[in-house]
Amino acid sequence: MPDDGGNLSIDFLAGMTLFMIALIWVATMIPGLLIGLQSRSIDYDAVAYRTGVILVEDPGMPANPPWEIKDDLQKDEIERFGLTISKETPNILKISKVERFFCSTSFSYPDDYRQRVIFGDRPYQFNISLTTFDGMVNDSVGDIKPDGYGYIRRVVKMKYPSNATIQDPNIRNSGPSANVTTHIFSLNINCTNLIGDEINPAYQINPLRDQILVNITNLSKARVFTNLITGDLLYNPCSLDSIKIYRQNPSQPLVQVRTVDDAYIDGGSNLSAIPPVPPGPIVNDTVSIIFPAGFFYGMANDNTQLYINYTFTLTQKDNFFNNSFTSPYPYNYDPNKVTQPKLKEGVLEVAIW
Amino acid sequence: MVNYDGQLYTIEGVAAGLIMLLTAFIVVGTTSVYTPGDTHITDMQLEQMGSDALHMMNTPNTSAASAESALQSMIKNNEKDRFGETFLSFCDTTAGGTTDTLQFSADIYYHKSNPMPEGSVYKVNFTESRHLTGGEHAVRVTEWVQVDNSVGGVLLPASPPLDTRVQAVLVEVLVWRD
Amino acid sequence: MARLNDDAQWIVLMGFMVSFSLIFLGIVINQSTVVGQTTAEGVLEFPKNDILNVRSAIFQSSTLQSSQITPLSLTDVHDDIISIAMSRKNAIVSYRVKCQELLDPNCVSKIIDIHYNNGVTAYNETANY
Numbered sequence: 001m002p003d004d005g006g007n008l009s010i011d012f013l014a015g016m017t018l019f020m021i022a023l024i025w026v027a028t029m030i031p032g033l034l035i036g037l038q039s040r041s042i043d044y045d046a047v048a049y050r051t052g053v054i055l056v057e058d059p060g061m062p063a064n065p066p067w068e069i070k071d072d073l074q075k076d077e078i079e080r081f082g083l084t085i086s087k088e089t090p091n092i093l094k095i096s097k098v099e100r101f102f103c104s105t106s107f108s109y110p111d112d113y114r115q116r117v118i119f120g121d122r123p124y125q126f127n128i129s130l131t132t133f134d135g136m137v138n139d140s141v142g143d144i145k146p147d148g149y150g151y152i153r154r155v156v157k158m159k160y161p162s163n164a165t166i167q168d169p170n171i172r173n174s175g176p177s178a179n180v181t182t183h184i185f186s187l188n189i190n191c192t193n194l195i196g197d198e199i200n201p202a203y204q205i206n207p208l209r210d211q212i213l214v215n216i217t218n219l220s221k222a223r224v225f226t227n228l229i230t231g232d233l234l235y236n237p238c239s240l241d242s243i244k245i246y247r248q249n250p251s252q253p254l255v256q257v258r259t260v261d262d263a264y265i266d267g268g269s270n271l272s273a274i275p276p277v278p279p280g281p282i283v284n285d286t287v288s289i290i291f292p293a294g295f296f297y298g299m300a301n302d303n304t305q306l307y308i309n310y311t312f313t314l315t316q317k318d319n320f321f322n323n324s325f326t327s328p329y330p331y332n333y334d335p336n337k338v339t340q341p342k343l344k345e346g347v348l349e350v351a352i353w
Numbered sequence: 354m355v356n357y358d359g360q361l362y363t364i365e366g367v368a369a370g371l372i373m374l375l376t377a378f379i380v381v382g383t384t385s386v387y388t389p390g391d392t393h394i395t396d397m398q399l400e401q402m403g404s405d406a407l408h409m410m411n412t413p414n415t416s417a418a419s420a421e422s423a424l425q426s427m428i429k430n431n432e433k434d435r436f437g438e439t440f441l442s443f444c445d446t447t448a449g450g451t452t453d454t455l456q457f458s459a460d461i462y463y464h465k466s467n468p469m470p471e472g473s474v475y476k477v478n479f480t481e482s483r484h485l486t487g488g489e490h491a492v493r494v495t496e497w498v499q500v501d502n503s504v505g506g507v508l509l510p511a512s513p514p515l516d517t518r519v520q521a522v523l524v525e526v527l528v529w530r531d
Numbered sequence: 532m533a534r535l536n537d538d539a540q541w542i543v544l545m546g547f548m549v550s551f552s553l554i555f556l557g558i559v560i561n562q563s564t565v566v567g568q569t570t571a572e573g574v575l576e577f578p579k580n581d582i583l584n585v586r587s588a589i590f591q592s593s594t595l596q597s598s599q600i601t602p603l604s605l606t607d608v609h610d611d612i613i614s615i616a617m618s619r620k621n622a623i624v625s626y627r628v629k630c631q632e633l634l635d636p637n638c639v640s641k642i643i644d645i646h647y648n649n650g651v652t653a654y655n656e657t658a659n660y
Contacts, residue, residue, distance in 0.1 A: 014362065018367050131447075154401070154405050
């Protein structure tokens with residue numbers, strides 16, 4: 001007959017009590033054991049190192065076409081950020097990639113960066129800063145750093161874009177062109193030579209991917225002529241009617257690709273529009289155009305010859321600015337024609353917490 | 354009335370309790386928390402930064418045919434102070450504006466060709482920010498430099514002397530934080 | 532003696548279960564703290580900077596201008612790199628430079644075979660330079 005009397009022996013109670021006391025004591029020690037598991041600090045340095053390598057040793061994905069020329073609407077096509085010029089030149093960063101990376105209007109902190117440079121399952125907070133030794137670049141993205149964080153510091157060099165400043169002796173051409181009022185000044189960007197002559201990406205001018213700046217200056221000096229009767233110095237006012245871009249691929253005819261619709265005239269800080277129908281704006285001294293990085297990417301390839309033709313209309317006939325009968329101004333590696341800035345030192349820091 | 358029947362559960366309970374407590378004490382006592390020094394994380398950060406600094410010093414700033422990197426001209430012309438200043442400026446500058454405090458000690462290893470016996474590698478002290486006392490926890494970073502000692506320059510004072518030819522030397526720098 | 536009374540064995544069994552789970556927990560925690568350590572040691576152990584350095588030293592030596600080449604100069608730089616790498620970096624480096632165009636006196640484009648082995652990591656490359 002089963003024993004359902006409902007009372008337990010003393011022995012059982014004593015043993016069970018001792019067991020429960022010991023069990024509770026051990027259970028209260030467990031949280032102390034798990035403190036190490038909750039601390040994530042060892043992970044932070046590894047993530048910071050990985051982020052540093054992604055930024056400083058990798059050109060980003062996609063590399064062709066480069067991710068920095070994608071506009072804000074195509075943001076989703078960017079899989080990974082990377083600041084270096086190419087895989088063969090680690091630690092040498094391209095200024096156009098740097099400016100795009102730190103552009104707060106294009107990419108929002110933290111989500112856009114987490115998916116493309118931080119990675120990992122945990123929502124890490126971060127701060128990425130880049131400073132050049134001469135102070136020209138001082139960018140950062142992210143929160144203020146707390147007291148404890150994972151950290152890496154990388155030393156880098158920055159490559160700045162090239163520019164051509166065309167001054168008086170280069171403008172004045174005495175070709176067989178008769179005195180005319182319509183002048184065409186042509187600039188030639190020979191992609192074959194630019195890409196072929198310098199194979200090291202750190203020093204190469206790649207017109208398809210780099211920013212190109214063209215300054216035509218000293219126009220006032222070039223247009224001075226003396227009134228033969230009075231001996232006074234007179235200016236020959238000119239207006240910039242159009243800037244056209246032509247392309248010639250091997251074994252194909254020369255075609256016009258597009259026009260440039262605005263430029264910086266006479267040192268103004270705002271762009272002046274060049275209307276499609278002449279007359280254009282009056283130019284006294286300087287015309288500057290900035291072709292941003294990737295501007296020529298869609299319209300040219302590695303073997304294209306590009307011509308940028310400025311058409312000026314003068315009031316009086318003259319023969320100073322017309323190189324259509326001689327040769328176009330070459331954009332090449334000659335330091336007298338094109339200025340290539342030196343690489344500048346900088347430091348990049350990544351903090352993760 | 355006392356009998357021995359009542360010992361069963363008590364003994365079992367005591368035994369189980371003892372086992373648990375003993376195990377808990379052993380386990381808690383053996384798991385250790387690693388400090389960043391044990392995990393070599395600071396070593397990794399220093400090594401990466403020192404390598405970067407030497408690599409950037411060995412990269413010419415322009416592509417002119419005769420362009421030498423800063424490191425090549427420093428070794429060719431024995432410019433010890435300039436090496437120290439440049440290396441420390443690379444290592445100590447931070448993005449936040451504060452400066453770090455690193456120390457270094459640089460040596461150059463070179464090889465002499467015929468008619469010396471093959472495989473003879475010699476060392477010459479280059480420069481240092483302060484003497485190594487032996488208590489520093491330093492990391493070693495290296496950089497290969499091609500030095501043209503055939504024309505001009507000031508040969509490093511070394512014994513045996515460097516060959517007057519184009520040669521590859523190894524710059525080895527010990528970097529530590531005070 | 533009669534059969535041992537093992538009615539209360541379950542208490543000891545519970546005790547053992549708790550102990551084993553504690554030991555298991557201890558092992559898991561021990562391994563987790565090692566994660567950060569092996570990451571940093573893995574980074575230190577992989578000779579990324581060594582390999583990149585040796586590559587660029589080899590490429591530089593292969594572009595020695597003809598005016599700098601004395602009869603033994605190219606082999607001298609080759610010996611420099613191999614000897615110093617062996618004695619200071621504890622790495623075996625061997626490389627060979629061949630001209631892509633066999634009849635080109637200036638040897639403008641070269642094929643370079645590089646082998647690097649530091650006992651833990653081996654790196655082999657055939658580069659066009």
